[in-house]
Amino acid sequence: MTNPLTSLDSAALDEAVENVHRAGVPGLFAEVRDGDQVWSGAAGVADVDTGRPVTADLRHRVGSITKTFTAAAVLQQAESGRIGLDAPIGRYLPKLVPGERGDAITVRMLINHTSGLPEYLPYAYPSLKGFPSPADTRPESLDEHRFTRFDPIELIEMGVTAPPVGTPGGTPGLYSNTNYLLLAQLLEEVTDMTAEQCITRNVIERAGLRDTGFPTEPHIDGPHSRLYEAWFGTIDPPRDFSVYDMSFVGPSASLVSTVADLNRFYRMLLAGKIVNPSSLAQMRRTVPIISQEEKLIGYALGLYPMEAPGQDTFWGHGGTVWGGGALAMIRADGRRQLAVAVNLQRWHRLDASGTPQPHPIDEALAALYRVAMYG
Incomplete structure (x- = not known):
């Protein structure tokens, strides 16, 4: 499904998405925009059993892209004076982050992952004890918790009581979902709404997104693809995890959206229509952190930059869930x-030392990004 346009190389984009499919991804879909010009395309299947094709309008679990939405909601509350970005989280949530750490960790440190709080997932999912390093992980917990309804307070406690991974404000920080579950509780504390309600009303609806929302059950509403998890070759063939209770990440990574809605959201955000220009400037001030891929990146307030040498800078976020x-x-x-x-x-696949090995999908995706962003 494509829209050939003179300002976008539709043939190159068609070929690029097809190459990602040929490299091993069952199905993918994308939207590229240049001003008012739009290309959308898809390649492969949404269901490997039936052969149902993917289309560019499918709904999809977008993982940690949710963090930009949550960060924007927090910035809005800071603009209204209900939250101080440099105020200690202990001022708002003393029971969740008590004592000296509650006094030392600020709201800003939670948003940019410099709080020193570790990731809770290895404690909630015992077979992921080595997470984010894949070497000592196994996929059993993914199946065991498919329908588990997690209490966010219990997940936060796992992260807060685990050994810290750094000092508050120290860099490089460490990417941690614990930070964003705390931000969700902060939104609830200052707005008297759930974080999901706050983000929906103040971010999703303000941006005019029609196909974006938080799941209320394990199934994805509307047309969508199945999601296939390989877990570094230990699930072969890859297993469908599209039906899953997303309470294990909540407002940290559970949104369902479409590629068109995601583009609209980031377009509205950078146009200053979600947060004000001062807040947007703060959202683009980066600090060094270690990502879940164990790479050193620059991370700001729910955004990070992506650039190639000598090329323009792009801002946004990536996200993963089990299978997507x-x-x-x-x-x-x-x-x-x-x-x-x-x-x-x-x-x-992992080598003998537990290090992920390069895969043709990596280069095919990189080629798609280059064609989409730089032409």
Whole structure:
């Protein structure tokens, strides 16, 4: 499904998405925008058993792209004076982050992952004890918790009581979902709404997104793809995890959206229509952190930059869930955009030392990003 346009190389984009499918992803779909010009495309299947094709309008779990939405909601509350970005989280949530750490960790440190709080997932999912390093992980917990309804307070407690991974404000920080579950509780504390209600009313609806929302059950509403998890070759063939209770990440990574909605959201955000220009400037001030892929990156307030040497800078976020992944990026001037979704995750095999090995999918995706963002 494509829209050939003179300002976008539709043939190159068609070929690029097809190459990702040929490299091993069952199905993917994307939207690329250049001003008012739009290309959308898809390749492969949404269901490997039936052969149902993917289309560019499918709904999809977008994982940690949710963090940009949550961060924007927190910035809005800071604009209204209900939250101080440099205020200690212990002022708002003394029972969840008590004592000296509650006094030392600020709201800003939670948003940019410099709080020193570790990831709770290895404690909630025992077979992921080595997470984020894949070497000592196994996929059993993914099946065991498919329908588990987690209490966010219990998840936060797992992260807060675990050994810290750094000092508050120290860099490099460490990417941690514990931070964003705390931000969700902060939103609830200052707005008297659930975080999901606050984000829906103040971010999703303000941006005019029609196909974006938080799941209320394990199934994805509307047309969607199945999501295939390989877990570094230990699930072969990859297993469908599209039906899953997302309470294990909540407002940290549970949103369902479309590539068109993601592009609209980031376009509205960078245009200053979700948060004010001062807040947007703060959202683009980066600090060094270690990502879940164990790479050193620059991370700001729910955004991070993506750039190639000598090329323009793009801002956005990526996200993964069990079986699915997504990436949304927008050029700093707000004109060029990419949003892409794939229905396979952790396709890499591990070597004897537990290090993920390169896969043809990696280069095929990188080529798609280059064509989409830089032409």
